[in-house]
Amino acid sequence: MAIMTIRDAILQTLHAEMERDPDILLLGEDVVGGNGTAGGPEAIGGIWGTSGGLYAKFGPDRVIDTPISESAIVGAAAGAALAGKRPVAELMFADFVGVSLDQIWNQIAKFRYMFGGKTRCPAVIRLVYGAGMNTAAQHSQSVYAMLTAMPGLKVVLPATPADAKGLLTEALRGDDPVMFFEHKTLYGVKGEVPDGDHRQRFGEARMVREGGDATIVTCGRMVNFSEKAADKLAADGIGCDVIDLRTTSPLDEEAILDSVEATGRLVVVDESPPRCSLAADICALVATKAFSSLKAPPELVTGPHSPIPFARELERAWVPSPQKIEAAVRRVLAAG
Amino acid sequence: MQLSREELVGAYRRMATIRQFEERLHEEIKTGEIAGFTHLYAGQEAVAVGICDQLSVEDMIVSTHRGHGHCIAKGCDVKAMMQEIFGRAGGTCKGRGGSMHIADLSVGMLGANGIVGGGAPQAVGAALAARLDGKGRVAIAFSGDGACNQGTTFEAMNMAVVTKAPAIFVFENNHYSEHTGDAYAVGTARDIASRAEAFGMKAWRANGCDYFDTYETMRELLDHVRAGNGPAAIELDTERFFGHFEGDPQRYRGKGELDRIREERDCLKAFRAKVAEAKLLDPADLDAVDAEVAALIEAAVVEARAAPAPDPATVADDVYVDYY
Numbered sequence: 299m300a301i302m303t304i305r306d307a308i309l310q311t312l313h314a315e316m317e318r319d320p321d322i323l324l325l326g327e328d329v330v331g332g333n334g335t336a337g338g339p340e341a342i343g344g345i346w347g348t349s350g351g352l353y354a355k356f357g358p359d360r361v362i363d364t365p366i367s368e369s370a371i372v373g374a375a376a377g378a379a380l381a382g383k384r385p386v387a388e389l390m391f392a393d394f395v396g397v398s399l400d401q402i403w404n405q406i407a408k409f410r411y412m413f414g415g416k417t418r419c420p421a422v423i424r425l426v427y428g429a430g431m432n433t434a435a436q437h438s439q440s441v442y443a444m445l446t447a448m449p450g451l452k453v454v455l456p457a458t459p460a461d462a463k464g465l466l467t468e469a470l471r472g473d474d475p476v477m478f479f480e481h482k483t484l485y486g487v488k489g490e491v492p493d494g495d496h497r498q499r500f501g502e503a504r505m506v507r508e509g510g511d512a513t514i515v516t517c518g519r520m521v522n523f524s525e526k527a528a529d530k531l532a533a534d535g536i537g538c539d540v541i542d543l544r545t546t547s548p549l550d551e552e553a554i555l556d557s558v559e560a561t562g563r564l565v566v567v568d569e570s571p572p573r574c575s576l577a578a579d580i581c582a583l584v585a586t587k588a589f590s591s592l593k594a595p596p597e598l599v600t601g602p603h604s605p606i607p608f609a610r611e612l613e614r615a616w617v618p619s620p621q622k623i624e625a626a627v628r629r630v631l632a633a634g
Numbered sequence: 635m636q637l638s639r640e641e642l643v644g645a646y647r648r649m650a651t652i653r654q655f656e657e658r659l660h661e662e663i664k665t666g667e668i669a670g671f672t673h674l675y676a677g678q679e680a681v682a683v684g685i686c687d688q689l690s691v692e693d694m695i696v697s698t699h700r701g702h703g704h705c706i707a708k709g710c711d712v713k714a715m716m717q718e719i720f721g722r723a724g725g726t727c728k729g730r731g732g733s734m735h736i737a738d739l740s741v742g743m744l745g746a747n748g749i750v751g752g753g754a755p756q757a758v759g760a761a762l763a764a765r766l767d768g769k770g771r772v773a774i775a776f777s778g779d780g781a782c783n784q785g786t787t788f789e790a791m792n793m794a795v796v797t798k799a800p801a802i803f804v805f806e807n808n809h810y811s812e813h814t815g816d817a818y819a820v821g822t823a824r825d826i827a828s829r830a831e832a833f834g835m836k837a838w839r840a841n842g843c844d845y846f847d848t849y850e851t852m853r854e855l856l857d858h859v860r861a862g863n864g865p866a867a868i869e870l871d872t873e874r875f876f877g878h879f880e881g882d883p884q885r886y887r888g889k890g891e892l893d894r895i896r897e898e899r900d901c902l903k904a905f906r907a908k909v910a911e912a913k914l915l916d917p918a919d920l921d922a923v924d925a926e927v928a929a930l931i932e933a934a935v936v937e938a939r940a941a942p943a944p945d946p947a948t949v950a951d952d953v954y955v956d957y958y
Contacts, residue, residue: 327812327814328812328813328814331813331814331886332813332814332815332885332886333814333815333818333819334814334815334816334817334818334819334823335810335813335814335815335817335818335886335887335888336886336887336888336889336891337885337886337887337888338886341813341885341886342813342885342886345812345813363814363818363819364819365780365783365811365814365819365820366750366751366780366781366783366784366811366812366819367783367784367785368784369784369785370785393748393749394749396749397749397751397784397786431669431670432669432670432721432732433670433671434670434671434730434731434732434734434735434748435730435731435735435748436734436735436747436748436749437671437734437748602949602950603950603953604949604950604953605730605953607729607730607944607949608669608670608721608729608730608731608732608735609669609721609722609729609730609732609943609944610669610721610943611721611729611943611944611945611946612721612729612730612944612946612948612949614946615946615947615949616949
């Protein structure tokens with residue numbers, strides 16, 4: 299086991315997998331950086347620090363700086379995947395999915411089904427997402443629910459360095475398109491990462507802690523917030539199951555249902571607006587498959603039905619907080 | 635065309651306001667009080683001012699993530715902008731938008747934009763709306779050597795030609811799209827204008843570090859568009875004095891590059907030299923303008939620091955006009 303950040307876990311996994319598999323190529327804006335400047339290639343090494351050294355090691359045919367052209371970046375990944383390669387395309391901000399949506403939604407997600415199961419499109423789209431840096435309405439969104447709703451895509455959201463390695467490795471060895479979400483505030487989070495080959499199967503949630511009184515289902519940055527809330531509640535003798543989904547498509551329904559059947563109380567924490575959200579989806583799952591286990595109405599902790607604001611005070615009010623999660627758990631325990 | 639003394643002083647004042655606004659933000663950001671991403675416009679002032687000086691308040695512009703200069707040149711309130719960037723309730727957009735999303739429709743500023751290439755199609759629509767009103771208004775899309783590579787920009791240029799919209803595509807080539815050089819990322823490096831020509835519109839080229847060249851070239855262009863000849867484009871060769879965003883270490887710059895462009899390509903220095911040589915303005919008059927602008931910027935910062943933050947209870951206000 300080595301201790302490293304999520305940033306380094308991603309970078310090292312890219313190095314290792316590109317070494318292992320010559321069909322993997324990386325493309326995106328400034329993934330090399332400095333091309334066409336006096337500073338030269340790799341003057342930047344990726345603005346998130348997740349592609350340093352790749353260009354020097356694997357060269358310009360496999361590590362490709364692109365113009366600011368998100369439709370073409372994602373579309374090129376689609377084409378390279380159809381042509382037998384394993385492209386990794388980086389969207390510097392997940393919000394730019396808006397610019398490239400057709401290539402994801404109508405193309406990548408649908409190829410295999412439309413073409414009668416005769417094709418594979420193993421494109422990995424890396425999307426840097428989430429609020430917490432006051433980057434305002436067009437650079438802060440968590441668009442995983444929208445992509446989870448699209449049949450044909452797998453949607454992955456690591457919350458720990460170990461999962462960053464395990465899930466990215468799995469994405470690069472699988473044959474389906476994967477939307478790989480990296481939370482911009484989590485890159486510096488440190489943790490143990492297994493040495494050598496480490497694959498984390500999709501659709502296997504992580505039981506972060508077991509408490510038995512209430513179930514908190516969450517993902518991404520909200521895992522850590524939920525743990526903080528669970529710590530506070532534990533001091534009052536309230537035990538929470540905290541479930542990190544790891545992947546929202548496929549979804550580990552069993553882990554959710556098993557926990558709710560034991561606790562009877564559900565809180566879903568989701569860093570997005572509430573309508574047609576992951577939170578609403580999980581609630582629907584539990585309502586349809588574990589209704590009789592519920593001792594209280596579920597609580598959804600989400601942002602409001604609004605874009606994400608800039609000012610610190612407003613962004614803090616928008617994002618679910620440990621305090622809001624704690625209050626929601628107390629409400630589900632008080633009800634029924 | 636000879637500009638009056640008042641026009642010259644006004645042009646210098648607007649350029650100096652942008653420069654001092656940005657230089658001050660560069661310092662204020664280091665204190666940690668300003669959140670989020672800030673992209674500074676310093677170095678490109680002659681473009682925004684040389685163009686917007688010839689627009690009426692009814693003409694419309696759409697801007698970019700590097701939008702402070704366009705806002706100031708089009709007439710947005712400087713103090714309200716400063717409050718917006720500080721995330722205050724009294725900001726241009728109530729602290730909801732921040733540096734990247736300043737808009738003031740009352741002065742024809744249809745919005746800065748966090749999405750590269752997001753604005754050009756909107757300028758086409760604004761131009762079609764202006765034509766419908768029949769008052770001779772135009773709409774301008776400011777784009778850079780980054781946005782010139784977006785499909786939206788290509789679609790917008792073709793659609794403007796097809797619809798003969800009074801839309802103007804201004805390409806500010808500061809030679810860097812984020813951290814990549816135009817020599818790499820633009821297939822027609824240093825000739826973005828030829829793309830516009832290929833779509834079937836007339837295009838001009840000018841020195842975007844020279845107010846007078848920008849102004850004169852833009853005057854011809856505006857005459858062409860206002861005469862009902864459809865869209866047009868202009869590419870301006872300009873310079874970005876700061877990084878892509880504040881905090882960018884700019885390792886892509888050449889040795890001495892920043893000093894060189896500030897020495898040789900500073901539009902404010904060039905303006906001062908030209909008006910002094912032609913004996914149009916006394917340097918002391920411009921010094922006085924600098925001092926007035928400094929006082930304005932200082933007051934804007936002091937007021938923004940002291941201004942109240944937005945009420946968290948308002949976080950979900952203004953999503954709709956009506957919701958029922």
